[in-house]
Amino acid sequence: MNQNDFYASPMSAAQAAPASRAEFIKNTYLHLGGAILVFGILESLLLKIPGIEMTVMKYMGGGMGWLVVLGLFMGVSWLANNWAHSDTSREMQYAGLGLYTLAQAVIFLPMVIMAQHMTGTNEIIYKSFGVTTGIFAALTLIALTTKKDFSFLGGFLKIAGITALGLIVVSIIFGFQLGIIFSGVMVLIVGAMVLYQTSNIVHHYGTHQHVAASLGLFASFATMLWYVMRIFMSRE
16 A cells, blocks of 8 residues: 555645634644543553553563564554544544554553653653653644645655664564664654654645544654653663
8 A cells, every 4th residue: 555545635634725724733633632641541540450560571571572562563553543544434533543542552561660660750751751742842843834745754764664663673582772872863763754744734634634643643752752761761
C-alpha cells in the first residue's frame, strides 16, 4: 500500500473552506489531547495492579521477551492504524485510537517503573513530559504557521525508521545498549516526523479524518517521550 493511500480524500483540509479546516484541526488536537490524557490514566491504573512490577520484569525484562512485546506492539499498531482510517464506521475509528493508546500504555510500563525506581519519585516522568510537550508544540507551530508541505520528508523517514528498528532488534538480540546518542538522534528523527505528519494533516487528510490524524500525532508524541525519558534516565 502506498504511504499516502491512507490520506486519499475527495477534499483535503487545505482545499476545504477556512471554517471547515479550522474545525478539523481543532478536532484533531482535541483528540490528541484526549489520547494523551487517557494514556496517562491507563498508565496510572496499570501501575496500581498488585504485583505488576514483578510481572513486568518477569515477562518483559529479558531480550526475547522484549522481542515478543515489540512484535505484538507493531502488529497492534498496524491494526489500530487501519481501524482509525476506516471510512465505514466512526466507532471503528475510535476503537483504533483506543487500542493504540492502550498498547502504548502497556509498552511504556517497564520504562515508567524503572524511572520511578531511579529517583523514588515521578521526577523523570514529569521532566520528560514537559520537554516532549515543548518540542512537540514548537514543531507543530512551525508546521502550521509556515504552511509548508513537508511530505518530501517521507522517504527519509521511511529509511530512518527501518534502520532504527533494525538497530533496536539487533541490540535486543545481542544484549547491548544503544546509548544516549541513539536516543538523541531518535528525538531528531521523530521531530522530523512531527513536521511531516502535521503537514499531512493540512495537505493530505480529509476534514473527516480527525481521529486518524490524532492517532498519527499521538504515535509521534509517545515515541518522542520514550526517547526523551531514555535521555533523562541515562543521566541518573
